[in-house]
Amino acid sequence: MSTETLLDIRDLSVTLPTESSALKAVRGIDLELRRGETLGIVGESGSGKSMTALALMNLLPPAAQRTAACINFAGADLSAVSEKQLAHQVRGRKIGMIFQEPMTSLNPVYTIGRQLTETMTLHGNVSAAQAQRRAIELLEKVGLPDPASRLRQYPHELSGGQRQRVMIAMALMNEPELLIADEPTTALDVTIQAQILYLLRQLQTELGMSMILITHDLGVVSRAADRIAVMYAGDLVETGTTEQVLNAPRHPYTRGLLECVPGYRGAAARRLGSIPGVVPSMTGDIQGCAFAARCPRAVARCLTDTPPTRALGEAHRFVCHDPEETRGISFGDSEHASDTPPPRPAQESVLKVDNVSCTFSVRQGLFGKRKTLRALANVSLDIRRGEVLALVGESGCGKSTLSRTIMGLQTPDSGSVTLSGQPVASLPARQRARMIQPIFQDPYSSLNPRQTIGEIIGRPLTVNQIGSKTERRSKVHRMMEYVGLPPRVFNSFPDQLSGGQRQRVAIARALILDPEIVICDEPTSALDVSVQAQILNLLLDLRDELDLTYLFVTHDLSVVEHLADRVAVMYLGEIVECGDREQVLARPKHPYTRALLDSVLSIAPELDVPEPRLTGDFPNPINRPSGCPFHPRCPLADAHCQRVAPALEMFDNTLVKCWKADATSPAPSPNNKTEESAL
Structure with missing residues (x-):
């Protein structure tokens, strides 16, 4: 890595006017990026991560005000150049950007070829044929x-x-010198995430470019970034090398983020650390530390005095009073943080597929x-009362179709679903809704914006x-x-609540009918x-208090x-492995389960992004492969796997659909801590 500085930002601020005051989205930050280096910017929503990236190229909202002592990029001060120069000489040419949601970033009415070639022909003296060759x-x-x-x-065809x-x-x-990746893997499956990160690493090495990686996934940033900048409320609270920040965090906020990650304190941890409250809207001047109201270590001077910047060596810095009297206090629930879950006795089945x-x-x-299109193929499941059964698999594997079938919203071609001994298909719609309730992914779109919170939660009762x-x-109260x-x-409305509060509303609505x-x-x-940590703690607490049964659909193996309690793995409409959590995650029998586990990025700054073991795209369910559906992507497949379905x-003690299940399973990947440890 070169020691030459590519980007040097001094005293960057971004202010957004509101009806009553001005919101300070970025507050006088300093950042430096060397050639060939990857800088990870982490923090919660509202911390100012994306606003900082947009400010570099002046892609801010029209009313926003950007000020900076300098934004020195490759010898030119971007804060002083004209909009025309930025548009023709910088954006898309010297600085490229990857946005979080590719479907909304790509024009749906233009072909992929047109969008790729326009990027080059608009910025350089190249012919359409040259641009097309470059695109290919x-x-x-x-x-x-x-x-x-x-x-x-x-775009919709991909x-x-x-x-x-x-x-x-x-x-x-246009072979940019700097690539800004804003949450490039957040909406993707864990397998695709691993492929994209490995690809970015390879391209960065090959092209010699620098990269700014904006993410809230600490596992991703621990593998992909050389240095980390932690943002909170528009300010940088801790910076340093990846090893320094993640292995020896000094700011309470950094420590809090790490404690929220499942598995960070060990697989036996009963509860996750939890940061109370939300990132405040930074309007007006700040008195004291912006994080003081949420900090378990805060003392009186944190509320009144501006915290100093403390240096730990040449590269590691954090902004905190660091009061000695509260050192050692963390966000975890000290009473239950390290308790292992009590063993749950086997109970009768509540749901049978x-x-x-x-x-x-x-x-x-x-x-x-x-x-x-065969969405489900002879799927059988048995969910016991009081347990949590996780259903995992890539997008398109049939998880949502199975969920809809269980809820009675989709009629199966064959087979049956029984709930407490009663066929779901024969239950009246209202009785079925009282017995099975969903909690959806997006708490905002699943809540009626015209109803108050009390009305939303109480609607099932009405x-x-x-x-x-x-x-x-x-009962609502x-x-x-x-x-x-x-x-x-x-009496509030959904848009007046935070994301976590909205999800709590969705949970309350789902549970109101018992x-x-x-x-x-x-x-x-x-x-x-x-x-996420707050919601996971809440779901576990409610399960224990109310003896709830969960079918938890997810792709996040951590x-x-x-x-x-148990895990069922789906692939192309089939259950390929099902068993107790420890058995499936620590000693997987199916190659697909092993590939999913190898794609998970644990927080391990000493390790690089692993080369993906699972290659290729998820197959089209319309054109199912012959034999074992996983054989085109399986490293263990032979001619028999191609001809005959297992x-x-x-x-x-694990149900497995694989011809190689009785063979010795592959050793755990050195890139991930799956054996008897956190993911």
Whole structure:
């Protein structure tokens, strides 16, 4: 890595005017980036991470005000150049950017080829043919098969991982010196995330570019970044090398973020650390430390005096009073932080899925012939009362279809679903809704914006005509207390609540009818790591207090290790492995389960981004492979696997659908701590 400085930011501030005052989104920060280096910027939503990146290229909202002593990039001060120079000489040419959601970043009415070539022809004196050759070369480099044909496709014809690869290729069309990646893997499956990060690392080395990686995933930043900058409320609170910041964090906020990560304190930890409250809106001047109201170490001077910047060697700095009298205090619940969960006695089955198959008739193209898509193939599950069964797998594997079938919203072609001994298909809709309740991924879109919180939570009681108005109101208040919602939000609307509070509303609404089973569909994937910790702690507490049963649908295996009792792994509409959590995660029998585990990035600054073991894209369910559906991507597959589909059999107390399950399972990857440890 070069020691030459590519980017030097001094005293950068961004102010956004509001109706009553001015919001200080970025507050006088200093940042430095060397050539060939990766800087990770981490923090909760509202910390100012993305605003800092947008301020570099002056892509801020029209009313925003940017000030800086200097933004020195490759010898030029970007704070002093004109908008025309930025548009023609910097954006897309010297600085490329990858945004979080590729579907909204790509123009849906233009082909991939047009969007790629325009990026080059608008910034350089190149012909259309030269730009097309460059586009094909980059699409091949980012791992898209048959790159020439991809130029004629539209964004909706590609998968999420493929669209993100197109965004990477587009950002690299002009060989920028700096690549800004804003949450480039947040919306992707764990397997695609590993491929994208490995690809970015390879391209960075090959092209010699620098990179700013903005993320809230500390596992990602621990592997991909050389240095880390922790932001809070528009300010930098800790900076240093990745090893310094993650192995020896000194600011309470950094420590709090780490304690919120499942597995950080060990797999046996009963509860996650939890940072109370939310990032404040930074309007007006700040008195004392901005983090003081949420900090367990705060003392009187933290509320009144501006904290000093403390240096720990040449590279490691943090901004904190660091009071000696509160050292050693953390965010974890000291009473329950390291308790192992008590063993839960085996109970009777509450839900049985027996050989359920589900197909759809789909048309490819406007005039194409109809084909059969097999979404579920002879799926069987047994969920016991009081347990958490995690259902994991990549997007498109059939998790959502199975959830809809269990809730009675999708009629299976064959097989049956029984709840407490009663066929779900025969239950009246209202009775079924009282027995099975969902918690969805996005708490904002699943709540009616025109209803108050009290009305939303109490709506199931009103629809089912349970109790009097006074009794319903009393039960809503009790449920709000259960999920940790203050009484003052009873008459508030969803847009007046934080993301974590909205998810608590969704949980309260799901539990108000005392359901037999709760289906949690990625309930924490849209939340910050700090809010995720609060919700996971809440779900475990409610499970213990109310003896709830959860079907937890997720792709986050670190959450699975912390929360689940048993794990079922799905691939292409089939259950390929199912067993106790420790057995499946520590000693997986199916190669697909092993590949998922190898793709998880634990917090390990000493390790690099691992080379993905699972290659290729998830197959199209319309054109299912013959034999074992996983054989085209399986490193152990042979001719027999290609011809004959395996049956689900028991191996070492684990149900496995694989011809190689009785063979010695591969050794745990050195890149991840899956054996008897945190993910």
